[in-house]
Amino acid sequence: MSARTPRNAPQTIDETLELLAEADYVADRSLATVLFLSLKMKRPLFLEGEAGVGKTEIAKVLASALGRRLIRLQCYEGLDVSSAVYEWNYAAQMIEIRMEEAAGVDDREAMERNVFSERHLIRRPVMEALTGEAGAAPVFLIDELDRTDEAFEAFLLEILSDYQVSVPELGTIRAAEPPIVIITTNRTREIHDALKRRCLYHWVDYPDAERELEIVRRRVPEANQRLSREVVSYIQKLREIDLFKVPGVAESIDWASALTELDKIALDPETVSDTLGVLLKYQDDIARLQEGEGAKILEEVKAELSTAD
Structure with a gap:
């Protein structure tokens, strides 16, 4: 990220909401509360939820808003000390x-x-996260922890307990100031309670229609207002049916952007069918909507918005 003067952490929940809003992250008060407490208590924040609901974005926004470096450890199966530390x-x-x-x-x-x-x-991400200067500790994003194995999780537990790493040839490297730690998981497996106990916890859910519309408007301001409303209403209804993978907020933003690039000002059956690949990532889900269910949902969306108008 660009070099910026580090800012102090927000001193109230309202300031936390404002901090996130400045970076176009529309958070509810419960998320702002746990984020405020995490910063105030200097405790890692453990974010759990479905893919695409904005967990990773919280760390990015926080680093940008506070003027801190963002250090990301992308977890995967087989991640070891040499790759992480x-x-x-x-x-x-x-x-x-x-x-x-x-x-x-x-x-x-x-x-x-x-x-x-x-x-x-x-220096790999873990060690980089421990070498921040006092007053300018980085934001350390441990992304998709559930993809690693339990052995690495146990190692990480030790790191988060003391914020130090031992290098046999050099000695112990300690953090001058603990980093701001954000841990995310998509819940593909359970994380051990011992690690969770060291963190503050928050479940990041799909936003309601009002908040999702605000997110789309902020992220795709060039989109037609009617189109944004139809996109959000359509996706909200998709989340109510049994799909292999329902679209997240990231897909809402992508779909609104794609439709705007196509100069669309409203949804129509042909456009929905042609652009489902932006919204859905599994062929079975796409086929299900193209076989008629997608058109039915669009009719419901049009009728509800017309009544609201």
């Missing part, structure tokens, strides 16, 4: 050894200090 630059170390041998250096202790110096240390 640190590793040595072996190629550079070998060059160092060859150069010292060529120079006739025979002090093995001095050679070892040079080889295992910080200039040969490759």
Whole structure:
């Protein structure tokens, strides 16, 4: 992110709401409350919810609004310490050894200090998150923790307890100030209670129609107002039926953007059918809507909005 002067954390829940709104994140009061408490108590915030509801965006918005670095650890199956914390630059170390041998250096202790110096240390996200300056600690996003295995989760528990990492060759590296930690999970598996107990918890749900409309208007301000209302109403109804994967807020924004690029000012059956690939990501769901259910939902949307007008 661009270099900005770090801001102090908000001092009230209302200030937290304003901070998020400044970055076009439309949050409800319960989310603002737990985020405020997380910042005030310096506790990690554990966000759980379906994919696409805006969990990751909270960390991005917070980093931008507070003028802090955003450090992201994208979790995946098989994630290990060398990928998450640190590793040595072996190629550079070998060059160092060859150069010292060529120079006739025979002090093995001095050679070892040079080889295992910080200039040969490759800092991964966890270590980067622990090296922020006091008063400007970064926002550390641990994204989709449920994709990792329990062994890495246990290792992370130790990190979050003491905010330090031990490097055998260098010693212990401690955070001058604990980072602002945001952990997200899509609940594909349960996270151990021991880690959750160290965090404040919040379930991020799909927004109601009013809040989702405000989100779309902020993120796609060029969209026709009628179109935005129809998009939100249509997606709200999609979430009520049994789809393999219902669309999240991210898809609402994408769909409104795509329809605006097509110069649409309202939904029509042909356009809905042609653009379902923006909204849905599974062929079975797309086929189900194209077979008639999508047109039925559109009729309901048109009728309800006409009555409201």
